[in-house]
Structure formats: structure tokens, C-alpha cells
Amino acid sequence: MSNQCATFYVDGLHFGVEVLQVQEVIRYQQMTRVPLAPTVVEGLINLRGQIVTALDLRRRLGLPDRPDGHRPMNIVVRTEDGVISLLVDEIGDVVDVQPDEFEAVPETVRSEVAGLVTGVYKRKERLLLLLDVNRAVAVDGDRMLPGGSSSAGATSSTKSQVN
């Protein structure tokens, strides 16, 4: 029995999400930034009257920021905590994956990435990392996030104490 995965790219890595978890894919939207929010939270977008939090997957995975001028895409996913948009570099194809291609995450994958990935599909062309959506969106109010660059937030919060 085969499964379908919607795939996308983040900093050269090839990720996949189970296709049934994806609500839609939309182009970059204007968004409202949320001051004091964890750095992974890119902002809030108005998705046909619904307010959706957009998370930057690069920051979530502890990867370097997107180069300037490169607009991310939104993959809107349904999770246990409601609808969330994940910002990714580029959208790939929807692919069929076979259970026998599946394997646990190799040791060599960085820990920030490995923590959010259920496993890999060894496909002919390249490895496809299967993203655990619920874990990826589990970001609480704490600025000290595993995988997020937290230094900027921490310094600015001390600054406000001085005020």
C-alpha cells in the first residue's frame, strides 16, 4: 500500500508531509508581525477570515535564515492545535512513497532536524525527510526553543527590563 506525500524544500533539504494533513499551499502573504513572540513565529496571516499563525520552518529547524529577496511559500497544515502555516523555501511534487522505503532517521542528521522528523524515505533520486507536523508546530511561549535562534529575543527582553 502506498502513501502520498506533499514535498517541499528548506535550505536544500527535501521534506515531505502526509498529503492528508495539508489543507492548501499558498503564495507568500502579507503578514502581521507579533512583537515579543518566539522568533519562529513569523506572523499572522488572514486566510479567508481565519487568523493563522505562520511559523518559519528554517528557524524551527535551526537552519540559517533565508537569503534576502527570497520569498517563502506557505504550506497550510491541519494539526492537533488547529490550522498552522509553515513557511518553506520551495514547493515540490506530490509523490507516492512505499512503506518498504521507510527507515529511521540516520544518526548523521542534525539533532534539531532529527527531532522533528519521523523518518526518511530512501527514494531513488534523494532522501525524503518525513516531517512530524504536530511536533513541528509545538512551540510554546518560551523563547528558548530547541532549534530556534533565541539570542535575539533574550537580549531584547533584558533591554525592556531596563526601561
Next chain:
Amino acid sequence: MDTNPEIIKEFLIDCYENLDRLDSELVALEQDPGNASRLASAFRTAHTIKGAAGFLAFGKLEKITHVGENLLSKMRDGKLVLNQDVTNGLLRMIDAVREIAEYVEAHGCEPSTDYGAVVTLLRTLDEETSAPPPAQAEATPAVDAPVAVAAPPTPVPAPVAVAQVAEVPPLDHLFVADPADAGRSDADSPNNKKQAVSDTALRVDVDLLDKLMTLVGELVLARNQILQLTSEQADSGLASATQRLNLVTSDLQEGVMKTRMQPIGNIWSKFPRVVRDVATQCGKQVRIEMEGKETDLDKTIIEAIKDPLTHIVRNAVDHGVEDPAIRTQRGKAAEGVLRLRAFHEGGQINIEIADDGAGIDPEKIRATAVRRGVITQEQAARMSDHEAIRLVFAPGFSTAETVTNISGRGVGMDVVKTNIEKIGGQVDIQSRVGEGTTLKIKIPLTLAIIPALIITSADGARYAIPQVNLLELVRLEAEAAASAIERIKGAQFYRLRGNLLPLVHLHRALELQSYQGEGDHAINIVVLKADNRQFGLVVDRINDTEEIVVKPLGKQLKGVSVFAGATIMGDGTVALILDVLGLAQRSSVLGESRTRNQADQALETAGADTAKQTLLLFRAGSHERLAIPLSQVARLEEFPAEMVERSGGLDVVQYRNDILPLVAMWGDRSDRTGTSRQAIVFDHKDAHVALVVDQIIDIVNETVVVQKKLARRGVLGSAVIQQKVTELVDVSEVLAAADRQMTGQAA
């Protein structure tokens, strides 16, 4: 047995409604045991539950309600008189039935618990009062005697009546038919009414209503967007269609909101029983009075305030109202009164719970708070009585000397406060020793769509501030702004009518980067209140007020306490809603800058030698120039001579439904009758006191250098104001002297 769960659900809804009704009927019956129509209705209610339980094969339910029904039927037939024991027994039956119903709701079957005790209790009651006929016979004459005695005379006047109006043959028919008719119509009328209600009303799932509300929210947003777009077009057809859309949407919004409204009486109806139970338990007599039962509230809010209100009511009966013996000793009626009042005011619901009990002694609270380490000795001394009383809302605080079974475990009032604040409400407490305590709750009408002020921060983003937190807007022009804002150790203050208003810069609180620098342009201050304190929020631009649809923030943003939610603006962008309390806490303007009491301010007045102050200058008696900080003055009044009355050796006037004593502190030159009197009114010990002066000279805003050389009792010192030596009055001392004068003259 596999009964359709839908049917069980229906049964449970009915059952709860019936139990609630039975509750209130029984408590009402206790006051008026002979009320035949009430008894009949209580019997019918119990019978309905029994019937339905039997139909659904809930054996235990049926058995319990059956014995209860027996008791009720005896009472209805006049074989048994309702007394406290019987009421207690029946109320226990209701509790048991409710317990079973809740179990059925959770597990789909009856609990294994044996409710034999309740059944036996009811049976004993039944037998006690009816089985031993001698006992009954002894009791019966007492009850029946009036009837028995009254019965024979009826024929006697009858002939007289007949004699007088002989031409009314169906008199006996009238006599017979009348009571029966009355009885029947009495019994029928509630039935008829019920039918009418069920014909025009139907039950709707709350989820469906919630969904409708969300959809209306979307519609409101779409409407706002279309309104904005059409305002840029010149098409008149489009404009009128939009106008229609606008009106219809508003009506629809109102209509859907109404479907979610419930009268507050729905939760109040439980309170007579609560009050009765608690009162019986602590051996008190308490009557409950309700006003404004029909006041409507959003269902979600009703749910949210149910527990806090119950807690307050229990507290009031347990701690507020005194024992009957003490009450009589204090010259009050043995029966205490608990008054519930609900009303709409300014887009908010006000709920007041007042008891006429012992009240709260602020001294006791201070002492307890210090002992428990809630505040320090020094803080306690600085607190006003009102602030001290408000300490009951502090976590871990309880003044009851003995912890009772009902309340006083030290949790409670703080939870009440947090719960009410969670839904955007406020609680305040007022109390007078010996007279009682009043709790005032203010809550918004609804949570889904609220009026808000839209403002812009330095980085151009818009934020919404809920209107309920808004007090006023102040705009300082560039020149004024530079001088009007004072800095104390890095914190900024603005002197708003003599009070220091701590300022919070929005861009700093939110750690926004770009800002054009300070002092060289106009400043907009939004004066907000949070937790009974005020502070000013400096924003870049004030836009407009708008009805916004509140949407919750995702879990990822729950930790950001300065935002209460988000909304979508007319142009489709998302704007964040500021949580005023969270913002204040983050900027730490709440803890330190509390409103200080008068003595404290007077001290500061004397101490802060060089600060600019607003002073009221006046002339009184032999003193040519006296000054009082304007911030301590409540009002200036002029009373025409004919308003002044004499009472208890004092001049008084009627002032705002109160009697205001006029105190002449500096010698009274105003015995010249016929002239009006000028007075400075102070707030003093929860009341007003007016000091009579000869003339108000001026109000000045000056830097005052106080010379303490001339300080004496009642005078803090003197200063040169407007090139003239002026004495600074020690207001607290003067008010104390006024107290002495009043009590002295009254005695």
C-alpha cells in the same frame, strides 16, 4: 438495555430542568406551606421525573422519586403539612436524583450506589406524619380546627345572603362550583402557559449557535471590507446595496447574539436553595432578594460567572451575615438579607451582591495580611481602607477566624477575581463595619464582538484596545509634551489633573525598533485602567473606534501576555488586540505606583520641595491666603443660603442624596444670613465633608518651596505663591479636626 442515547439525553435535560424547578418550588413552599397550586405543581414535577424514569427503566430513580411523590401527594391533599424536616428530606431526594442523573449522563447507566438511606428517610417522614393516627389526630385539630369551626357557620350566613338576595337560585351551585373551578383553573394555567412556551420555543444545540456566531463574525469582517472598498467608489447603486448589506449584517449580528443570551435568573434560580442550605448549616436566618433577574448575558459569560457567583453567595451567608442572636443584639432584624441586583450600564453588565451583615473591618484585614506576609507593616499603614478591604482578593487570604466547612479555606476570593478578570470583567468590594458588604462585578455583554479603539504604533502596525479598559485620550502638543512629562528614576509620568499618571511607551513595551525620538512632536496618551489603577499608554497615532471580532491566538503565542487575541481589520490585515492588564504588568506600572492615600500625598507635598504643583488658593477666617493641593479636593461648591439647614448643631446641606456637613474650620464669618457659602468638598471616610471658606482665590500651577519654620498643627508650612506668603494646609489634620468638631457638636 439499549435505549436510544438521544432519548436519554432528552430525558436528562428535562430532568435537570425539573429538578431545578422542584428546588425553587420547595424553598418557596417553605415560606408559604399552604400554597395549593405550588404543591400541585411540585407534585406534578416529581411525578414527571418518576414517569420518565420508569419508562426508561431507571429503577433507582423511579423508586426514590416515587417515595418523594408520595410525600408530596399527601401534602397536596392536605394530609401532611410541610415542615423543615420534610423539606430537608425532599431536598435530599432531589440531590440524590441529580447525582443519579449525572452518573447516567457520564456512564449511560445507573450507579451501583444504594440510595436506601434516602428512601428510608422519606418513608419514615411519610409514616411519622401519617401512620400513627393519634399523632395526626393531635395535629389535625390544630390545622383543621379553623376549617372545622369555620365550616358550620357558612350555612348560617348563607341563609342571610339568600334572604337578602333571594332571587339568586344557583347560589348553592355557585358555592360548590366556585372552589372547584378555582382549583382547576389554578392547576391548569401553568400547564397552558407551558404549552404556549413549548409551541413557540425550541432547543438548539449550543455548538450550532457558536458556529453561527463565528459565521456572523466573518460576515461582519467581510462587511467592513466592502464598506471600505465602496467608500472609494462613486457608483451609487453599489453604495446603496452596500448600505443595505451593512444594515442587514448589523441586525443579523444582533439577532444571533440574542440567541446566545440567557437571563441571569437562570443561574440565580439556584441561589435560594444555596442560601437556605448554607444558612441552615450555620444556624442563621437569611432571606434572598433578587432584582433584575431578566438581565440578559451571553451564554459563555453565564457559564463563566456561575461558580464565582455561587462562591460569593455562600461566602456572604457564611461570613457576612451574623448569627441571629448577634444581629438582634446589634439592633438588626434576626433575619439577614442578601440582595442580588443585575443591570445594564454603559455596554456592561453590573452585578451586585450585598449583604446586611457584619461588614469587613479594614484594621482586621491589615493585621491578618501582615501576619500572613501578604503585605508589610509599612504597606499596611499606607493603605487606604478601601485598598485594605480589597486585600481579600489577594491570593492565600481569608479573614474568617474559624475555617468552616463551607468557606474560609483561604482559597476563593482570589479565584473569584481571576475568573472574572479572565472574561474581561472587574470586581470591587465595598464594606462598612456593622452595615454589610457589597461586591460589585462588571462584565462585558459578550466576548465575541467588542468595541475597541484602534491605534498605531511607531512601526506603523495597528493594535486594538478593548473599549472597556479605556478611560480617556490626552493629546499633548510638541511644546507642552516636552515640559509636561516628568521623569523619576527613568520612569515617566504625566500629571493628569494633579495625579501622577505613569506612562508606558507602546514601542518600548513591545520592543519595537524604529522610533522618531521623543519630545519634538505631539504625544498621544491613551489613559487606560487595569486592576483599578490607571496608566497612560503613549502611542504614535489614534485611529478610530471600531467593532472588532475577537479571535483567539494560536498556542504558539499563548506565552505572550500582552496580547489578548487578534482581529481582522477592514482592509483585510490582521491586527493584534492588546491585553491591558498584561501590558501593565509587563511594564511594571501596577505594583509600585499605587494610588496613595491623602496623608501620604500630603507628606510628599511637604517633602518634594521643588516639584511643580497644582494648588487651590483660598481665604478663610483670619487667614488671608491658604493653599491645598488640588489633587486632594473632590469638588468646589457654592451653596445658596436657602439650601443650608441645621441639624445636630451643625450646618448641613443635602448633597447627592447624602447629608453633607459644612465645617467652618477657620472661624465662621458667614453668620451673615442670606449670602451663599463657598465650600471645598473632600472625600473623607467614604463620605463627603465640606469646609466652608470665605473666598476661592485661584488655582495655580507653580514650583513651591516650602518653608517649615511656620509649621504648626494643621499647617505644613508656608511658601511664596504669586509673590505672596501662603500657608499650606495639612488636609488630613484639618479633616481630623473637622471630625472632632462634628462629633463634639453632635454630642
